[in-house]
Structures are given as structure tokens and as C-alpha cells.
Amino acid sequence: MVSMINTERLILTPVREEDIDIYTQMLTRADITRYLPSGKPYSLEYIENYLSKRVAHWARGFGTFIVSLKANPAVKIGYAGVETIPDVGLSDIRYGILTEYQGFGYAYEAAKAVLDFTWQTTCLSKVYGVAVIDNTASVNLLQKLGLSPVNETLYDDGNDLVTMAIER
Numbered sequence: 001m002v003s004m005i006n007t008e009r010l011i012l013t014p015v016r017e018e019d020i021d022i023y024t025q026m027l028t029r030a031d032i033t034r035y036l037p038s039g040k041p042y043s044l045e046y047i048e049n050y051l052s053k054r055v056a057h058w059a060r061g062f063g064t065f066i067v068s069l070k071a072n073p074a075v076k077i078g079y080a081g082v083e084t085i086p087d088v089g090l091s092d093i094r095y096g097i098l099t100e101y102q103g104f105g106y107a108y109e110a111a112k113a114v115l116d117f118t119w120q121t122t123c124l125s126k127v128y129g130v131a132v133i134d135n136t137a138s139v140n141l142l143q144k145l146g147l148s149p150v151n152e153t154l155y156d157d158g159n160d161l162v163t164m165a166i167e168r
Contacts, residue, residue: 012065022076035135077101080110092128
């Protein structure tokens with residue numbers, strides 16, 4: 001298993017059960033969860049189960065990373081990763097940065113690093129990205145990463161979603 005990814009300003013480490021702190025910080029905040037499937041904050045029980053799935057996904061050799069500041073590695077600011085969606089067998093990129101760290105390019109820097117990692121370490125030929133249409137920051141980030149709109153549905157959660165993809 002990879003130990004970490006270093007970028008210019010960030011350190012990305014594979015998610016562990018001990019990272020419940022950053023997931024709780026993020027997934028209990030309405031300003032962050034408004035564009036996620038529930039559209040509202042999640043329960044601690046849900047977050048614990050969700051985190052366990054993120055950790056278990058690493059058995060495939062890739063998954064979600066915790067994003068920390070290189071200048072202060074103890075400060076976790078979010079997550080970024082590529083994971084396979086169990087129900088459809090396709091892989092998508094996912095990311096989230098605490099609101100107070102948004103607007104500095106950290107999401108792009110982390111997402112680009114995990115996408116590069118995915119191409120270098122897996123045999124995946126295509127990675128999808130899904131965002132709520134109204135989440136212009138996320139839609140713009142997917143486009144900046146090189147993803148283009150596709151006519152496929154990965155999730156049907158009742159939201160108006162845009163699905164994009166990039167091929168190797």
C-alpha cells in the first residue's frame with residue numbers, strides 16, 4: 001500500500017479509521033453536505049460506517065486519501081480519492097475540502113494527485129466524476145481535471161447531477 005503522496009502544498013495519506021475526526025468535521029456540517037446525496041448533515045453512525053468502507057476499499061490497491069497541509073501536517077483539511085462504486089462497478093473521483101480551506105486550489109491539487117496516482121497504479125481505463133449541477137465549483141473542478149460530460153448515470157439520488165468522465 002502507498003504510504004503517502006506529496007504535492008507542492010499538501011500531503012495525502014491513505015484513509016484510516018483514525019481519520020474519523022475529519023469525516024465528522026465535514027459530514028456534520030450543512031455547508032459541506034448540501035451537495036452530497038442526503039443534502040443534509042449525516043449521523044455519527046452513518047459516518048463511522050462510511051469511513052469503514054473507505055478504509056476497506058484500499059484492499060483494491062487504491063482509494064481515498066486524507067488531505068493535510070504540508071506546512072502543518074497535523075491539520076487535516078479534507079479528502080480526495082478514486083473508488084469503485086459497488087452497485088455499478090465503475091470508478092469515480094471524489095473530494096471534499098473544509099469550507100475554510102476552499103478557494104485556494106487545494107481541491108484541484110489533491111484531486112489531480114489522486115487521479116495521477118490512479119493512472120500510475122491501477123489498470124483502470126476510465127474515471128468518472130459526478131456533481132450536483134448547482135455545485136459550480138465541483139463541476140468546474142471536474143472540467144479542469146479534464147473530465148467531459150457523458151450520457152451515463154452512476155447515481156440516481158433524485159438530485160440534478162452531471163456525470164463526466166476521463167479516459168487514460
